[in-house]
Amino acid sequence: QALLPLVINTWPFTNATAEAWETIEQRNSTPVDAVVAGCRVCQTERCDGSVGYGGSPDEQGETTLDAMIMNGETFEVGAVGDLRRVKDAIGVARAVMDYSQHTLLAGESATSFALEMGFKEESLSTNSSVQMWLDWRSRNCQPNYRKSVIPNPTKSCGPYKPRPRLPTVRQKASDSVGPDNHDTIGMVVIDEEGKIAAGTSTNGMDHKIPGRVGDSPIMGAGAYASSGIGGAAATGDGDIMMRFLPSFQAVSLLGQGVPPMDAAALSLKPISKHYPTFVGALIVADVHGKFGAACHGISEFHYSVRSPSTGAVQVMSVKC
């Protein structure tokens, strides 16, 4: 049975998978279109609170976004890190790819570029993200802190203690597709001709130091695609994972004939060797539409797949 086209993404973000599938099924649409459309669904739905606006406030209470899109046919990449006050991070990443000669724009300047491109400026905070931040502040540096007092936002609330974002204890079969059990969206789409795109979208880590950029907009770390070979995307502790370029590593292994499941596992190996407690996962697909995943630091990792052989969007899982 035909294995292409293929859509695969991290976590059971099935609406994103379905949207990417519908897009790649349309005539004249490309894998880049499909990845952008799929990730956009998560940005709008704010999948799990870790994609899009209203999640992961930084130390000063602001939500900032990281995203990337890579065209594995042309090796063009567009990415944004620490994007502020613009919701459509993957859209801005695509604009970087389509309308600039650069690869990665960051911070306020990425916002300026987005506004020039016609994206809307708006707050990324919600009541719940402000509350998360207030709770964190009260726990971390102001024991008697009262909500009615707005803290001086320039005073850093350290020491910085990031909270691991992936579930560490609650993964049981019964709740493993529950609302808390997912994170950054990373997606790979392969069309019938073997053209491949990969991308990511996230609001990063809770309570990060302002300016922190994770692995998601770093090509080879958050995602990578090479048409004719395959694609990969990562989720997890980006500060650690980006040091090992696991997505690039996985695609390199595919190029050497290693099957996707093994490529995923082998690419996480050096990370767990150096950082035995790191938490993360990788999805990998080869140009023929075979796919696999691997994870570390949780008991089980769920991801979502659509291809002719799955018949419908399917949530799959791998034990870590």
Ligand code: SD4
């Ligand atoms: C990051 N990898 O910013 C992303 C977020 C994530 O589990 O997936 N956290 O580090």
